[in-house]
Amino acid sequence: MTACACCGAEVDEDGAIDLDLGLPPLAGGVERLAGGDVLLGAESAYVRCVLPVELTGDLELWFSAWMRVTAEDARRAAASWGEESLRLTGTFAHDIKPWDGLDGAEVVAEVVEAGSPPDFVVHPLLGRTWDRDHVLSAFPVELPISIRQELRGPWSVERTSGLTPHLAPDGLRFAGPGRTVFLDTRKAPGVSARCVLELALAGAPSVPADQKHLVENGAELRHALWLTTIRHEFYGHVARFGELLIVTCLYDDPADDAWARHVLNSVRYGA
Structure with a gap:
């Protein structure tokens, strides 16, 4: 590794x-x-x-x-x-x-x-x-390696090893021992990235400054907030003009904070 x-x-x-x-x-x-x-x-x-x-x-x-x-x-x-x-x-x-x-x-x-x-x-x-990512994205089984999983539209994300994909009503779910990822793609035609993100965060819980971050990179905004309870919760958003990908990570081990950030950082739009 x-x-x-x-x-x-x-x-x-x-x-x-x-x-x-x-x-x-x-x-x-x-x-x-x-x-x-x-x-x-x-x-x-x-x-x-x-x-x-x-x-x-x-x-x-x-x-x-x-x-x-x-x-x-x-x-x-x-x-x-x-x-x-x-x-x-x-x-x-x-x-x-x-x-x-x-x-x-x-x-x-x-x-x-x-x-x-x-x-x-x-x-x-x-x-x-x-191409390994294109081929293995088609298999809804647990894999011993990480791959780039193709999602709806131009989005993709890293499916880390040991997680099995499942179709969910609004997107895709990866699940494995102590770790779950929910992925939801949404469209908001004609809406700026900042407005898309504001809509996504309506009603979000208030958290301390050290439990959230926002990064702007050209046409894209990446936001995350995380909660520390019995089970750790990480809510990530990647917003673009008229597009949004929501990444929710649930995990048992607090050391998996790095893993959750990695999943969000792995999100790609387009080729």
């Missing part, structure tokens, strides 16, 4: 992530072979393979995914599972966001390392490096 330059919070930057895409569509009785890595049904057959996808930032994304094969190839895979001679052709059995049109794509897999499942060696996602 490294320390964030803006607030001192620890930030993790790279690593590898394993994601399981779940079982393919199955109908009727299914025979499970090779320890469940080969599925043989009356109308379809599948083999579980590994799809290694390269992302920016020295990150690799490893999908546990299935390919459709013939019943004959399924039996052959089960009989020679883990042997380096095993090579299979078939079609991909998943759709994965943010990509389109992957289900049904022609693919090839082979055992690269003896004793391991086959790796996809021909697949539409192989052969290039994908």
